[in-house]
Amino acid sequence: MAAKARTPFIELGLMTNFSFLQGASDPAELVSAAHVLGYDAIGIADRNTLAGVVRLHVAAAGLGLRPIIGCRLDLLDAPSLYAYPKSRAGYGRLCRLLSAAKMQNRDGAWQGKGQCDLSLSLVSESLRAVDDPVLIAVPDDDLDAFSTGLPRLCQHLPVLGHIAASYLYRGDDRARINRLSRLAVQHGLRLVATNDVHYHAPARRPLQDVMTCIRQKLTITKAGQRLHANAERYLKSPEEMLRLFADWPDAIRQSRMIADACRFSLAELRYEYPSETVPENRTPDDYLAELVWAGGARRYPEGMPDKVRKTLNRELAMIAKLDIARYFLTIHDIVRFARGEGILCQGRGSAANSAVCYCLEVTSVDPAQHELLFERFVSEERKEPPDIDVDFEHERREEVIQHIYQRYGRDRAGLCATVIHYRPRMAIREVGKVMGLSEDITAALAGTVWGSWGKDVVDLRVKEAGLDISDPHLKRTLALAGELIGMPRHLSQHVGGFILTESPLVETVPVGNGAMAARSFIEWDKDDIAALGIMKVDVLALGMLTCIRKSFALIAAHYGRAYSLATIPDDDPAVYDMLCRADSVGVFQIESRAQMNMLPRLKPRAFYDLVIQVAIVRPGPIQGDMVHPYLRRRQGKEREVYPSPGPEYDPDELRNILQRTLGVPIFQEQAMKIAMVAACFSPAEANQLRKAMATFRSRGKVSDHKEKMVGRMVERGYAPVFAERCFSQIEGFGEYGFPESHAASFALLAYVSSWIKCHYPAVFAAALLNSQPMGFYAPAQIIRDVREHGVTVLPVDINFSDWDNSLEPCAGAGGGSSWAYALRLGLRQIEGFSGKDALRLTGHRRRPYEAVADLRHRARLSPGGIRLLAAADAFRSIGKDRRAALWDARAIREAPDLPLFTHADAEDEGEDQPVSLPEMPLSEHVVTDYQTMRFSLKAHPMAFLRKAYARREFMKTSDLPYSRFGQWVSIAGLVLVRQRPGSASGVVFITLEDESGVANLVIWPDIVERHRKIVMGARLLAAHGRIQIADNVIHLVVRNLEDETRLLDSLVDGPNQSASAEPDNIARPASPGSGRHPRSISIIPKSRDFH
């Protein structure tokens, strides 16, 4: 790109929308406006932040402008300052200053998130006597105060050389600038012209006004003078600024001089890996090779296969060539710590499925067994650091995070930021509030956005909501909301992306505190980091790893066998048999209903089948219509076809890419590869495409890429229809697609968890329950599933249960064998019961408890805790059922936990008279079980209603397999899960459960609309419809629905009382303050709903 002509004036005071709710244009808009106006450089000055500088840097580089990096320091006790570092060192000092103010408040305490306490003394300490940053004092409206404060400012800041002057059409601008000019002369300073830019074009003023109102929680009509009087704070052309400052030519000249002096560029932030990971006197490559070969020997005790040795040599050579050995060493370092602490972890990501990572024990996918090409993921063209995410047990990830902070220090390690953007609903709500729309109208407007990401407000079905779209006020509101969508709202911490550096991180980027205790994160998000080529390590949390670790521990304790992710036997046919039966409740990734439907069709028999299974049931492939072709080809119903380009090209170019997935693109890499091969995208272009896809949610243009790709494919002789489909597949991938390497890592966890489930079902269920909340299923389904596998499940009991669910030797359990383990439910299953009480209970259980009061006298449990135990029916071993135990528990006095009080209990009230309470019917026990633990071992609620349903000729779900295709059937059950997948165009899937099993309902949109309330609200549902069977999967296609939730009431009251419960009779509770969470009162816990 040709160098731009030098303009006499450079605008320095650019506020972007990273000055949250103050700047109304994003960096790219400002840069392109500057480009149009002919600027050759542009300065950025957001308020106390550098969050927007990378975007400015990237956008400016694209248009050949030179960005001048800086920020506006808003001080607590002095006028604001613009600061522009001239060099890398000065930039580092500025970052350190901001970090200091963001990490500690004025009193030296932990600073709150998003706060920045800058004081003049802090600034003067950091930037004193270093003629590095250019400092410009920014006068506010009150010039009298400014002029009295100026001497102090000059005294503290020897570097201060300028005063900013703006011509903002305030009426007295000339007088004001003249006065500033005099002040400058008095103090030996120079005037600099700037327009205090808040937006790139005058048309943004309304949005800026709205932002001001949002920030100050005002409506637009009440905001008055807090809004700017005019729209002059836009980016003006150099000529315009020259005209305005015609009388102060030096102010213009100074802006140019500052711009010329500040040569610092973000490109200078060369990334350095931390050095701790390499011992002294060793080169990283050398050391990595040593670790890899040593690890390889451990991995292959019987000798390394030749294939692996070759692969390792090749990979190590490439790593050396790309100089990324230290990256692997850093990952290895973290993983080694985790392993030392017994924290289970697994790597995934583009570089993870390499032989090197396997030997470093970062991953467990054995390269000897599986074809996973490293080069596919670390390409030489992509000069980006490789990408490895490491998943840790979700319960112990925090230990890893804190270890990283400790090992590298808070000034060298930080989490990435995530920029939270305004989403449509939020934008409408906030703008609506500012524009004075009533709560009802904004709610109606926001309600027209389905899902959290509508593309545009124009897409809103506003009319549907009964609103008059032609009303100008409403129209204006919608237009403004549309402008607000995608604007950054605040910074949040990334879930686990760590930045580690050799030199202090705080001198590379400002680091601030997170909302969570003991977390700090940098101001840039992952795209910014990628743009600057900085390495990131993702430290993520995964519930299944917790579950697997707990499973391994239980197997080791009870069966004496030690397993790890890598030592689970491969390709166990029993495991695949189980999966082909769709028997996968609780198994990682392939447990959802959609996955379960797919299992019997896909019939996985090998590990790679699981890789595909994991990847294929995702919104991306579903949206791109890849599932059915793949299935047909796998079942041999369809021939594999590979469209070919024109005769002058290699006819097999697509076959090479797609053969392993039978010609259907399933993985993200394949999609990218198609773009590169079939549409001749350069690696750089492909990378751009990938990024555009990944970020198109917030902003970005996909259509340009589409034109390019489809055009080139057609040019090369592909059918346009095929080209279009390829693109739409890529589009689907952008958001939800799985790279093959991720799929492989996930498939391994899926296999391991299946293996445990298959061979140690009791262990698996216990570990799953002990790792809750996680996964797709609630405890009730997990327990039901394990019982169906012949495991005896024993109830929670004060004399047998630990906090965790555990295994208990039990004669006759486990079906065939005479002696096996039963699953003893743990105290943690009781809702609201505290771990502290559990510790006391188990700690004092040297001999069995004999009475309810024992728990009070011996173990000092809180009376509330004892009541919870009683309500959960945990006293059976002392011969007390729930009601009797509750009766006893109630008698325990709430008193301070002191010996004096606890001992005095019995005496002062005399002997307790025996009372005979009515016996609790089984149905009520079941309902109470659900209320206290969300499941019941005693019976299923439906069992009590079965007689009545049988009279109505309803089927049990277990009888469904014996029905004919198309048969008219009625079933009833509790609603377990409702789903309305975005990819299913309004179809709702409901899973019903009765005492015999579960049934899958499919409800078409017309029925959903007709019975909306029932579909979305019923707990007990009666459904009538026709049976559909495909590949051993049975669906009930619903034609009619009834809400029978009220029948559940009769389980507690008996049919007589519930009938009289007319609405009139329902009095409100006597004291409105005592309202508990509705869940605790309802009969059966709510279903889990996914929208």
Added chain:
Amino acid sequence: MNNRRIISVFLPHFAIQRWQKRTGDNPEADLGVPVVLAREGPRGPVIHDVNLAAIRLGVRCDARVTDIRMLIPSLRVEQADQKADRQDIARLSQWCHQWCPWVRADGDNGLLLDTTGSDHLWGGEARMLSGMIAAFASLGLTARPAVAPTLGAAWALARYATTPAICRAGSIADDLSSLPVAALRLDRETVLMLRRLGLKTIGALQALPPAALVRRFRYHGLLSASPSRRLDQALGRIPEPLTPEIPAEPLRAMRQLLEPVCDASGVTYVLHDLLDELVRRLAGRNLGARRLRLAGYRVDGGVSAISAATAMASQDAGHLGRLFENRIDRLVAGFGFEIMTLDIVVFERIENAQWDLSGGTDDDVALSQLADRLIARFGHDAVLSPVATGSHLPERAGVLTPAASFHRATDKVETVSSPRPLRLLKTPEEVQVLYAVPEGPPAQLVWRRQTHRVVRSEGPERIAPEWWRQRSTARLRDYYRVEDTEGRRYWIFREGLPDDGRGGAPCWYVHGLDA
């Protein structure tokens, strides 16, 4: 055992029925549209009351509005006005004095009446209750009354018995025994616990040894968590008095005069006497008068009255007296007043404030007292006071509001720092101005056919249209302060810029004049 008779009236649909009444919503027409009233809950709005159509759809009170709206998109949600409801129920309790003198509102949808010895006036309790139902129905309210010897029993029967219940002293226990335990005015958790224990009816509670129940539901000062105490209250074992609400004492002073007065001085004398008494009472309750009414009852049976109002609540007898001073002659005394009353019609709480250490008065007080006197003399609309609105547009920057309705501004509106002319023209007047296009300062202006050479100017101050209010064709204004050769200063503006695309060449206007 006592022989009191207490009626509890349960108004199951009070909020929605009052809402229908207030909004003129026709209850017959609501059959189709489900309407709910919402109040704020801890997690967003919850349903406060429902209409018939909503009941049929199974909408229950206390559910979250968002949840229900998802189920029933056609749901109409209105804001509950609990404050108005409480006022209504208080008024209703006054209205209930027709049956007996002891009435109290009970929660936000019930009333309690002590009708001991009143029923014979209505031909017995049964007829009294049916009369009540009819009377409430005439107000558009569904009422479910029950009468019992104790408050607790009446409350329970009104809400949980099927027919209008009349409970005799001897049969309380029997009458209550089949009712659910919730009828004992217990909170949800206690009710749930009792049900878990298998104690579902009041009868089941009665069957227990009292000590066992006491031990399990200990009384910690919360009656709603203590079934034994509630049971005792309902059965009359422990007393629960019904304390009626006595209407607030009216702020009225009255003098019966020995000799009718008919001259102004006599009336003034009585007025000050009355004022002294009232001000004493105001001071005792920290109240101040905003509006007063002096009435004279003539010997011949006629009444003549005058009123006065203040801009700020006041307890100052001297000041209040002066408000009537020049108007006493407007009273038509005829043959003289034999009774005079002074009512404080509107009063407000005032904070005890010492204006300053010297005991002098604050400017605000002096100003508002002046305003009061001027209003008293010239009328309510004659005294205006400017209030800043905060708009940048000069003509909208302030509005004149009657000083009487002017309250002391609690949050001061920030005012613009740039100077404004001493005099602002009501409508800007167009002028011809010589200036360098496009944005040069004015050099000469012709206003009212006089030509003024501009020797000095300052500006422009650019004020953009209020985009949220004005049409998109509204133009911005550039204000200049200019001075002519004679030293006269004008505040003029140019409307629009030549190339703003919102009309032709910009026009100039004079908007203000400076001294």
